[in-house]
Amino acid sequence: MRRIGGLGGKRVKLAETVTFGGSGLDRAAAQRGEVDALLRAVTSRTIVLWRGKPLVLDPDGDAQVLRLPLDHPALHMAEEAPIFLGIEEGGAAIFAQDISSWHPIGAEDAAIDAFADRSRQQHPELPDALFVELRMVMSALSSRDAELVATALALFNWHRSHGFCARCGAPSHVVQAGWQRNCDSCGAYHFPRTDPVVIMLITRGNQVLMGRSPGWPEGMYSLLAGFVEPGETIEAAVRREVWEEAAVKVGVVQYVASQPWAFPNSLMMGCAGEALSEEITIDPNEIEDACWFSREEIMQAFAGRHPHLKPAREGAIAHFMLRNWLADRMD
Template identity: 40%
Template structure:
């Protein structure tokens, strides 16, 4: 499965070169140095692609962060917004909840739309850029002592000059799963979703928990259903702001679907024929206008791993 937000073709330079200050300085001065430019409104685009802007042309904003190298030279991530304290928007969201901005202009693409409008490689590069910039936006201060921290290793580490604590970009693992019982799948919906939309169940992995245990716990908590065999399918970066979606299928063992917490508005079984019909419909651009459980079944957008898991199941 080739999921959205994957496919960034870069040498990420995850080695000793990042700890070589002279080498890093040379990358900033490299004649081929370019940057993915992003801000609150979205990513800078040109001719339907992410625009890689010459680093020498950029002013203001924050310190460029080294993403890696391609055949033309170093590629950086550049946050065009000034550094701010407090709760700040996620890159490309236009708001603190991660919804597409209403004021996106023609030269910017919000992060959610990047995977749909750009190539898979550009979508992966946008996801990498957003994840790194979002982490720096929200981790400017040391979590151990509260002192302002410093950038090191081209942006892959922050170090506190006061207590010496090193901080690294975090990734939050999320299990997302289809519960299968023969020719039917268990899906749920949140109240904020458009009318008729259902998706795979999902939840964050808790401390001291295996992925398989997280799948079983989340299904039981959210839907009151017990599962047996858990099988891994694929993964997807989900930079809203820093999740990694880990996709699974799980076999039904018992229990009647019942809403177990406030996260879901409804949970129920769907037949293969219902899912095949829904998968054949044109995709809606409606991301979050609140609806209700009624109406024709609508599946998640194709950029979401939940949709890819359903399509993978239908094709199996």
């Protein structure tokens, strides 16, 4: 079998262990239209978000997303009905609620809106838990907690940006326990949007192609990525994006793994590709820089010993693919 830059053309082992995927949550779609009984059940629980941050116990240790009863006093700040996420083991329904209307004392927008938000907020009704930026804890969460938060965050993001009908412009309203919006004016139905994105590990011999966007922290590089366009295959999107961003031609492309990425509403489709050319010419409108890094340099970065390259963010699919490329883990 022809090898692709150390991936061997085979699927990486444990592809569904990538963060935010593979927990086996029963989404119970058939019950979305009739959730009143679940909302009244004493066993039902909800996770809570504030400005996109999940409520987490022990974020610096064994991080766990806190589940609250639906009548908890902190939830009086929720302005919308709970979103039904599914049924957990044991039959308990799990929901999500957003209390972004709460205004914690001392919260600074500059910190919350930063690329890496390390600020934390504590609700007075919840002294044992903290609202923490998801990127800061995503690699520490269980697969179930990660999937629940990613699903809730993506749905809340969609509702915030789709309050009006895309067909006629009239206000739409939420139905199906948060999984649909209907327009009474023209009768249109709208469903949560997920944008397909390709992210690609492009190799040439012992090297991997990486780039950085303007505004990223110093030393941060990642695999090239871009949106799939209408009428385009995944493989074609990989080749087009790499050519547009770095002017590198790509030959064989193979799928590796996928990751729901709720920042804000994407499905990252990880691919491995073989570069047919090496010279790089970046498009400054697309990226700030791109360059080839050797396997040894990536190993140094992962170990924290590279002089200027930082490791890919743990929990992101770029980190997942790079680590598997280094380890040559295949089926």
